[in-house]
Amino acid sequence: MLDIGLPASPEQFAAATWDDIAPYYDRLAAAPLEREDVEGWMASWSRLEELVGEAGTLAMTAYTGNTADVVSEAAYLRFSTEIFPLMEERQAGLARRLLETGWSRPDVEVMLQQFRVNVELFREENVPLFSELEGLDAGYQKLTGGLWVEWEGERKTIPQLQPFLKSPDRAVRERAFRLGMEAYLAERAPLADLFDRMYGLRQRIAANAGFPNYEQYTFAAKHRFDYTPADVAGFHDAVEQAVVPAVGRILEHRRAQLGLDTLRPWDLGVDPAGAAALQPFTTVDEFVGGARRIFASVDRELGDQFRTMADEGLLDLESRGGKAPGGYCTTLPFRGRPFVFMNAVGVPDDVNTLVHEAGHCFHAFLAHRQPYLWQRGTGSEAAELASMSMEMLAMPHLQAPAGYYADEDVRRAWIEHLEDVLMALPHIASVDAFQSWIYTSGEGHDRDARDRAWLAIRQRFEPHVDWSDLDQERVARWYRQLHIFQYPFYYIEYGIAQLGALQVWRNSMADYTSTINSYKTALALGGTRPLPEIYRAAGATLVFDAATMAELVDLVERRIEQLREPVGG
Ligand SMILES: [Zn+2]
Numbered sequence: 001m002l003d004i005g006l007p008a009s010p011e012q013f014a015a016a017t018w019d020d021i022a023p024y025y026d027r028l029a030a031a032p033l034e035r036e037d038v039e040g041w042m043a044s045w046s047r048l049e050e051l052v053g054e055a056g057t058l059a060m061t062a063y064t065g066n067t068a069d070v071v072s073e074a075a076y077l078r079f080s081t082e083i084f085p086l087m088e089e090r091q092a093g094l095a096r097r098l099l100e101t102g103w104s105r106p107d108v109e110v111m112l113q114q115f116r117v118n119v120e121l122f123r124e125e126n127v128p129l130f131s132e133l134e135g136l137d138a139g140y141q142k143l144t145g146g147l148w149v150e151w152e153g154e155r156k157t158i159p160q161l162q163p164f165l166k167s168p169d170r171a172v173r174e175r176a177f178r179l180g181m182e183a184y185l186a187e188r189a190p191l192a193d194l195f196d197r198m199y200g201l202r203q204r205i206a207a208n209a210g211f212p213n214y215e216q217y218t219f220a221a222k223h224r225f226d227y228t229p230a231d232v233a234g235f236h237d238a239v240e241q242a243v244v245p246a247v248g249r250i251l252e253h254r255r256a257q258l259g260l261d262t263l264r265p266w267d268l269g270v271d272p273a274g275a276a277a278l279q280p281f282t283t284v285d286e287f288v289g290g291a292r293r294i295f296a297s298v299d300r301e302l303g304d305q306f307r308t309m310a311d312e313g314l315l316d317l318e319s320r321g322g323k324a325p326g327g328y329c330t331t332l333p334f335r336g337r338p339f340v341f342m343n344a345v346g347v348p349d350d351v352n353t354l355v356h357e358a359g360h361c362f363h364a365f366l367a368h369r370q371p372y373l374w375q376r377g378t379g380s381e382a383a384e385l386a387s388m389s390m391e392m393l394a395m396p397h398l399q400a401p402a403g404y405y406a407d408e409d410v411r412r413a414w415i416e417h418l419e420d421v422l423m424a425l426p427h428i429a430s431v432d433a434f435q436s437w438i439y440t441s442g443e444g445h446d447r448d449a450r451d452r453a454w455l456a457i458r459q460r461f462e463p464h465v466d467w468s469d470l471d472q473e474r475v476a477r478w479y480r481q482l483h484i485f486q487y488p489f490y491y492i493e494y495g496i497a498q499l500g501a502l503q504v505w506r507n508s509m510a511d512y513t514s515t516i517n518s519y520k521t522a523l524a525l526g527g528t529r530p531l532p533e534i535y536r537a538a539g540a541t542l543v544f545d546a547a548t549m550a551e552l553v554d555l556v557e558r559r560i561e562q563l564r565e566p567v568g569g
Pocket of ligand 1: 356360383384387
């Protein structure tokens with residue numbers, strides 16, 4: 001390793017400002033760099049990024065764990081708004097130097113390809129446009145985070161309406177649904193203004209970088225080297241052909257069970273058998289204890305990794321005052337440890353979330369074996385394969401005594417999960433098809449055209465729900481989809497990964513142990529191989545075609561039907 005005087009641990013960067021960090025980049029930039037120096041130079045650069053990255057991550061976990069703590073808030077903001085953006089600029093310069101040496105070896109080819117694209121896409125004139133977009137992101141959060149409705153004399157946020165959407169009383173569900181959508185509709189003009197500006201900035205960024213539109217720019221910027229916009233359009237068609245009819249059958253079953261003439265959008269959340277909600281656990285100790293046993297039954301090595309997280313205080317799971325909302329899995333890149341944050345309250349979604357995030361954690365543990373930081377990360381297609389496959393692989397172990405559920409409940413949890421898997425795919429296709437339309441149709445700047453296009457796309461992918469007289473409410477749905485505003489084109493990855501996870505699940509029913517071993521092999525590759533090879537290592541392929549999709553959908557439907565049969569019947 002090249003000696004640039006790095007500190008021994010991230011704690012020494014905890015209070016750092018950019019002035020404390022810049023000298024290390026200066027030393028890397030000034031160090032002689034011939035091909036034979038590269039590995040030592042790369043090791044130092046990677047270590048520097050690990051140290052600063054971990055210091056910033058620790059600031060974030062401290063802040064989200066207690067948003068009232070002004071010291072960690074200041075540290076978090078210093079890293080996220082000052083240090084990290086400046087690091088990105090320096091990274092581009094160092095990557096350019098590295099590429100000029102012509103150095104390569106098999107395990108860094110993907111990393112170098114990504115560096116090359118980053119350097120090619122970089123435009124000085126886009127830097128201020130990106131920071132303008134960042135500012136607009138905050139505007140979206142502000143507009144939507146502040147929404148509230150009045151519910152029986154009480155002020156409630158939109159997420160707080162969730163339990164009422166599951167009420168057995170249809171009138172209550174309808175009222176909660178309408179109130180939630182009306183809150184967004186009331187902000188339609190400012191949200192459309194905001195989106196107009198985002199649209200304009202994104203198309204300019206693409207044009208500055210030499211692309212005809214923002215979709216094509218995004219495929220390059222997101223390093224989608226292994227599939228094209230045409231493949232994704234094929235994915236949309238395949239969902240329409242193979243998934244939408246299956247969702248129709250699930251919804252028909254639900255409609256009959258509920259004894260309704262048609263399913264309105266507020267009839268989708270209630271338990272169709274009228275059963276009370278599942279209660280997997282009551283205390284966080286039970287929650288963690290169950291998870292320890294579940295992952296130990298999945299695999300000894302993965303079980304040990306989860307135990308390490310519990311023992312080392314890397315799980316912040318319980319909901320408590322002052323915590324930020326939501327959940328995430330992040331990585332402490334220096335220690336090679338993941339960290340899970342969530343707000344568990346004892347509902348089945350908490351179990352799903354923890355199992356999902358644990359898949360990301362196992363990925364972080366296994367990929368940490370790769371020498372350089374940039375070799376460990378993957379795109380979301382591979383990252384979500386790790387987490388969504390774990391949702392399927394852990395399912396057989398959710399049963400008591402190791403897991404949380406009695407026999408009958410585990411059947412219900414399975415059915416709910418499998419139905420969610422199928423119902424998510426048309427939603428994913430519509431969100432992605434809509435964004436493709438926005439940036440390629442030439443009409444994406446027109447707010448009324450956008451709303452009309454959404455309605456048409458939605459009808460294509462969601463024909464089985466009765467939305468009559470609810471066009472405006474249906475339009476409101478896209479304004480609620482924060483990805484369209486804040487993470488453009490980040491959605492199809494979930495669909496690709498879900499179809500990968502279904503293949504992993506299929507393999508596991510034939511041979512569980514060898515499927516787990518392939519899963520671990522794929523995760524340990526980190527980002528060192530092209531995406532199709534990572535999938536192949538896990539025992540899966542990238543699916544864009546209707547025939548393969550139909551086989552997987554059929555498997556899910558048959559399993560749902562089996563699970564519906566009463567025990568002993
Ligand atoms: Zn995830």
